[in-house]
Amino acid sequence: MTAHQATEMQLQLLESLHTQVCKTKNYSYTYGTAGFRDKAAVLDTVMFTTGIIAALRSMSHNGKAVGVMITASHNPPLDNGVKIIEPDGSMLLQSWESHATQLANIAANDTVTQLIQYINEIVATLNIDSNVTPSIVVGMDSRESSPRLMDCLLSTLSPVFMAKIVNHNMLTTPQLHFLTAYQNNHEPSSDDKTVISVSQYDSKFQTAFKDLMNLYEIKDFNDCFESLVVDCANGIGAPQFQQFVKGLPQCNSIKFVNDDYTHPDTLNNSCGADFVKTQQRLPAGVDDSLLNDNNLYCSFDGDADRIVFYYVGNKTTKFHLLDGDKIATLFAKFLKKLLIKANLTQDDIRLGIVQTAYANGSSTTYVLDTLHCPASCTKTGVKHLHHEAQTAYDIGIYFEANGHGTILFSDNFYSKVQERQTIAIKENDLSSLKASKTLLAFSKVINQTVGDAIADLLGVVATLLISKMKPSQWDNEYTDLPNLLSKVIVPDRTVFKTTDQERKLTSPPALQPKMDLLINKIEQGRAFVRASGTEDAVRVYCEGKHADDVKQLSKDIEALIMSEVN
Ligand code: 16G
Numbered sequence: 001m002t003a004h005q006a007t008e009m010q011l012q013l014l015e016s017l018h019t020q021v022c023k024t025k026n027y028s029y030t031y032g033t034a035g036f037r038d039k040a041a042v043l044d045t046v047m048f049t050t051g052i053i054a055a056l057r058s059m060s061h062n063g064k065a066v067g068v069m070i071t072a073s074h075n076p077p078l079d080n081g082v083k084i085i086e087p088d089g090s091m092l093l094q095s096w097e098s099h100a101t102q103l104a105n106i107a108a109n110d111t112v113t114q115l116i117q118y119i120n121e122i123v124a125t126l127n128i129d130s131n132v133t134p135s136i137v138v139g140m141d142s143r144e145s146s147p148r149l150m151d152c153l154l155s156t157l158s159p160v161f162m163a164k165i166v167n168h169n170m171l172t173t174p175q176l177h178f179l180t181a182y183q184n185n186h187e188p189s190s191d192d193k194t195v196i197s198v199s200q201y202d203s204k205f206q207t208a209f210k211d212l213m214n215l216y217e218i219k220d221f222n223d224c225f226e227s228l229v230v231d232c233a234n235g236i237g238a239p240q241f242q243q244f245v246k247g248l249p250q251c252n253s254i255k256f257v258n259d260d261y262t263h264p265d266t267l268n269n270s271c272g273a274d275f276v277k278t279q280q281r282l283p284a285g286v287d288d289s290l291l292n293d294n295n296l297y298c299s300f301d302g303d304a305d306r307i308v309f310y311y312v313g314n315k316t317t318k319f320h321l322l323d324g325d326k327i328a329t330l331f332a333k334f335l336k337k338l339l340i341k342a343n344l345t346q347d348d349i350r351l352g353i354v355q356t357a358y359a360n361g362s363s364t365t366y367v368l369d370t371l372h373c374p375a376s377c378t379k380t381g382v383k384h385l386h387h388e389a390q391t392a393y394d395i396g397i398y399f400e401a402n403g404h405g406t407i408l409f410s411d412n413f414y415s416k417v418q419e420r421q422t423i424a425i426k427e428n429d430l431s432s433l434k435a436s437k438t439l440l441a442f443s444k445v446i447n448q449t450v451g452d453a454i455a456d457l458l459g460v461v462a463t464l465l466i467s468k469m470k471p472s473q474w475d476n477e478y479t480d481l482p483n484l485l486s487k488v489i490v491p492d493r494t495v496f497k498t499t500d501q502e503r504k505l506t507s508p509p510a511l512q513p514k515m516d517l518l519i520n521k522i523e524q525g526r527a528f529v530r531a532s533g534t535e536d537a538v539r540v541y542c543e544g545k546h547a548d549d550v551k552q553l554s555k556d557i558e559a560l561i562m563s564e565v566n
């Protein structure tokens with residue numbers, strides 16, 4: 001719809017919907033690191049405008065399906081949020097983030113005429129064909145506010161934009177990323193009655209996992225651990241993964257905790273990936289009956305796009321975290337070995353790891369010096385890591401330390417491995433043949449659209465089982481340097497500006513030189529400060545050889561920040 005083409009009726013409709021739906025006024029919104037996030041109570045206006053932006057984005061892609069997910073991930077139950085997914089399953093193109101921000105702020109602070117004017121501006125500047133019918137795929141997490149916000153989101157799509165809508169209701173964020181891409185790749189013919197649903201996701205990843213297990217004749221987890229205990233953060237990952245594993249006989253021994261998604265007030269409460277990673281301890285619900293040093297444990301976050309693993313040490317209940325850095329290095333070691341077995345060199349297929357400044361220094365040293373793989377560092381936020389993995393490597397393994405990540409395999413990867421497979425068949429080189437087959441089968445277990453707790457879990461379990469590796473062996477590959485993450489509330493976090501992938505502050509100007517003096521005083525010291533993209537605070541990360549030094553460094557930097565901003 002554009003003003004010059006819209007009928008008078010459509011304009012009136014938009015005006016009355018704007019009045020009905022956008023109750024939050026005089027408010028400032030930002031499309032941040034992972035979309036809009038805020039208290040659910042103020043998100044009606046944002047949902048209304050996100051529907052409009054998603055429709056325009058789909059039209060700009062000539063009607064390809066665009067996804068919209070309502071979730072606030074690991075945030076508390078009363079928060080919510082929304083993000084837009086590109087037709088290929090990746091995150092919204094960065095240049096559109098400012099359109100999303102501006103439209104939300106106009107809807108909250110200006111008149112409907114200005115709103116329509118801005119929509120027209122987007123249409124004109126981006127040369128969008130207003131005759132195209134938009135196609136939108138929507139989903140939401142299990143929060144109490146999600147259905148209400150879904151109504152706000154859908155309010156304009158049918159009446160004003162006549163959009164084609166596929167509503168998947170409750171599902172995980174990565175499932176929606178996958179199904180958005182799936183819908184665009186499987187445009188049904190007119191006589192095809194296939195309904196796109198989560199069952200396509202399930203069967204794709206179940207089949208991939210079964211194929212990989214069959215290649216190694218693996219029937220259960222027994223070689224590596226007794227059971228796998230999955231903490232679902234009381235979120236949507238619980239019913240989705242419970243349904244998923246029904247199709248997998250190898251996964252019979254999985255036990256679930258914190259799977260009460262029907263009580264949204266318990267979401268992320270003392271459980272889930274964020275709790276386990278930041279508190280470095282077991283989540284609620286893992287009681288004595290589940291504590292076993294032969295078990296492997298993992299935690300999803302509220303929308304199941306993050307995962308961390310852990311185990312409890314021998315004879316004590318000492319907690320050992322296997323975070324995103326450990327997952328990335330596990331995958332890198334496994335895949336590198338397979339490449340060598342398949343007679344593929346680093347020149348044929350470039351395997352690399354993408355991390356952020358939060359990666360433990362030991363993990364980076366291990367990647368470079370032990371695995372001899374290249375490592376890149378990007379700014380925080382999945383879109384940055386994803387982009388680097390896609391552009392710099394053929395096997396781009398990207399993970400944030402908090403457990404958010406996946407692996408991207410390039411076209412060159414597929415063609416080179418297939419080539420090697422043909423040669424191995426000709427030469428009857430069974431070891432190389434099996435390695436090539438494993439590489440191809442493993443790539444199918446991974447959700448390449450975005451980090452996915454379910455797919456990453458399958459990848460980790462398969463890697464451990466094939467490598468016959470116990471959780472403690474995985475952990476012992478390298479030892480994390482002691483580290484501390486804290487946050488400081490400041491009057492205005494926007495004055496904190498960084499460079500060098502957020503590893504150095506440029507503003508306030510006096511802070512970095514003062515921090516450097518403190519950092520240089522401790523052994524293997526490293527620290528950085530950055531403004532959070534999701535909370536009104538600045539984050540301080542410190543690491544060093546000795547835990548006491550790290551604690552002191554963290555305190556000193558917090559004090560420096562306070563003296564600088566007050
Ligand atoms: C968002 C990001 C996550 C990042 C976190 C940092 C996505 C999908 N999620 O949750 O990757 O680690 O923000 O939060 O990009 P911060 O800016 O508050 O430290």
Ligand code: ZN
Nearest residue numbers: 073301303305
């Ligand atoms: Zn999440």
